[in-house]
Amino acid sequence: MNIHIKWILRAISLVILVVPICSGLLIYGGNLSALVMPEKTDFLKDTPQVEWIGYQASTHKLEFKFSNPWKMAIMFNSMSADVYCKDHNVLIGAINLPNPVTVQPKFSQKISLVITFSSTAQSHFINYHFGAGASAELRNMEFTVQGVKLTSNQPMDIGTIIYP
Numbered sequence: 001m002n003i004h005i006k007w008i009l010r011a012i013s014l015v016i017l018v019v020p021i022c023s024g025l026l027i028y029g030g031n032l033s034a035l036v037m038p039e040k041t042d043f044l045k046d047t048p049q050v051e052w053i054g055y056q057a058s059t060h061k062l063e064f065k066f067s068n069p070w071k072m073a074i075m076f077n078s079m080s081a082d083v084y085c086k087d088h089n090v091l092i093g094a095i096n097l098p099n100p101v102t103v104q105p106k107f108s109q110k111i112s113l114v115i116t117f118s119s120t121a122q123s124h125f126i127n128y129h130f131g132a133g134a135s136a137e138l139r140n141m142e143f144t145v146q147g148v149k150l151t152s153n154q155p156m157d158i159g160t161i162i163y164p
C-alpha cells in the first residue's frame, strides 16, 4: 500500500475515534515512529477535524462534521458501531452509515449515522430513563475508508441519547 495512503487512513481513524475524548498528545502517543518520518509531516500540519454536531431524536441520527484538509477526496464506504447505555452497560442499539460519503478535498461535510434501537431499548428507557435520556457511548466501531476496513475497541462518548 502506498505509504501516504496508509498514513492518511491511520490519521483518519485516530482522529475519528480519539479526538472527541483525548488530547492531541494522546492521539499520536502510540505512533511516535510515524511522527518522525519526514515525508509524512505534511499530513501532520493538516489533520482532519471532526466536529460533533449532535443527536437528532426525531430522525434517529447522530451527526458530525468532517473537515478534509487534504488535496484528495476521502470516501467513507461504511461505518457501524454498537450503542451502549453507560450507566447500566446495556446495549441499546447500533448505528450505521446509510450511504457512502465522499468528502471533497479541502471541504467540510456533515456525516449522519442512523441509530437502530435494539428490541429491548424501549423497556430499558421506560424503566431506567423515563422522561430523560441515557448517557451513551459507541463500542465495537468498524468503518471502511477508501475501501480499507478499520476497527476500534476504543469507546466513544456520544452524550445523551433520547428514545424517540
Ligand SMILES: [Zn+2]
Pocket (backbone or CB within 6 Å): 085, 086, 087, 088, 089, 090, 124, 128, 129, 134
Ligand atoms: Zn441505562
